[in-house]
Amino acid sequence: MLLHVRDVLTPDEVRQARDVLARAPWGDGRVTAGEQSAQAKHNEQLPETSPETRTLQDLVLRGLERHPVFFSATLPKHISPPLFNRYGGAANHFGNHVDSAVRYLRNGAGRVRTDISCTLFLTGPDDYEGGELVIEHPGGQQQVKLPAGHMVIYPGTSVHRVEPVTRGHRLASFFWIQSMVRSDEQRRLLFEMDTHLRQLRGSIGETDPAVIGLTGTYHNLLRQWVDT
Structure with a gap:
C-alpha cells in the first residue's frame, strides 16, 4: 500500500x-x-x-x-x-x-x-x-x-x-x-475497514448496532492476523 x-x-x-x-x-x-x-x-x-x-x-x-x-x-x-x-x-x-x-x-x-x-x-x-x-x-x-x-x-x-x-x-x-500485521494486503484491508468505520461513527454515532458489529469484525480480523 x-x-x-x-x-x-x-x-x-x-x-x-x-x-x-x-x-x-x-x-x-x-x-x-x-x-x-x-x-x-x-x-x-x-x-x-x-x-x-x-x-x-x-x-x-x-x-x-x-x-x-x-x-x-x-x-x-x-x-x-x-x-x-x-x-x-x-x-x-x-x-x-x-x-x-x-x-x-x-x-x-x-x-x-x-x-x-x-x-x-x-x-x-x-x-x-x-x-x-x-x-x-x-x-x-x-x-x-x-x-x-x-x-x-x-x-x-x-x-x-x-x-x-x-x-x-x-x-x-x-x-x-x-x-504487527506482516501482509501488505491484510494491512490494506484493515486500513480500508477502519477508515470506513471512522466515517460511519461520524455520521451515525458509536452506539449504532451496525457500527458495533463492524467494529467487532475489524478486531476479530486483527486478532487473526496480528503478531504482537
Missing part, C-alpha cells in the same frame, strides 16, 4: 526541524547503505549519534504518535529510529534500489523487519527542483513530491529511487516500520 499521510508535523514543527538542520553536521549518506544501495546512493545524512539527530527523532516520533491515520495504516510493532538526509549539489540523487529486509539498530539495540518504508518531507516542492521519490509498483511508477510535514508510506519490497535535485536542497526524514 502506497499512502500519502498528511500533516505529520505542524508548520511550527517543520520550522523547528529546518532550524536544527541548518546547523547540523552532514556526512556521507552511504554510511547506512547496504552493499547494493551504496553503489547507487549519492546524498548526505546526519550522523545517527549527533545531538541534532536525537532532537529531530523526538520531534518526528511525537508527530507519529498523535497521528491516527499513521497508526491505522501501519499498525506498528517496531519503528526504526528516524534518520535524516539531504539531496543537493554534488550529492543529489539515489538510484534504483530495494531497502534491506532487516534494519539492525545501533549498539545491539535490536532489529526491525522493514515491512514499510517511510519518507517524511521537510522541504516543500517549491524549495527545490527534481528530487522526486519514484516508487515502482505493479501498475507502473508513482512519483512523490509532497509538502513539508507530509509523509509517504510504501512497501519495503518496492524498487524506488530519488531523482537528481537540480536546484536547492531536499531535506527529509526516512525510517522503516515492522508492522
Whole structure:
C-alpha cells in the first residue's frame, strides 16, 4: 500500500526541524547503505549519534504518535529510529534500489523487519527542483513530491529511487516500520475497514448496532492476523 499521510508535523514543527538542520553536521549518506544501495546512493545524512539527530527523532516520533491515520495504516510493532538526509549539489540523487529486509539498530539495540518504508518531507516542492521519490509498483511508477510535514508510506519490497535535485536542497526524514500485521494486503484491508468505520461513527454515532458489529469484525480480523 502506497499512502500519502498528511500533516505529520505542524508548520511550527517543520520550522523547528529546518532550524536544527541548518546547523547540523552532514556526512556521507552511504554510511547506512547496504552493499547494493551504496553503489547507487549519492546524498548526505546526519550522523545517527549527533545531538541534532536525537532532537529531530523526538520531534518526528511525537508527530507519529498523535497521528491516527499513521497508526491505522501501519499498525506498528517496531519503528526504526528516524534518520535524516539531504539531496543537493554534488550529492543529489539515489538510484534504483530495494531497502534491506532487516534494519539492525545501533549498539545491539535490536532489529526491525522493514515491512514499510517511510519518507517524511521537510522541504516543500517549491524549495527545490527534481528530487522526486519514484516508487515502482505493479501498475507502473508513482512519483512523490509532497509538502513539508507530509509523509509517504510504501512497501519495503518496492524498487524506488530519488531523482537528481537540480536546484536547492531536499531535506527529509526516512525510517522503516515492522508492522504487527506482516501482509501488505491484510494491512490494506484493515486500513480500508477502519477508515470506513471512522466515517460511519461520524455520521451515525458509536452506539449504532451496525457500527458495533463492524467494529467487532475489524478486531476479530486483527486478532487473526496480528503478531504482537
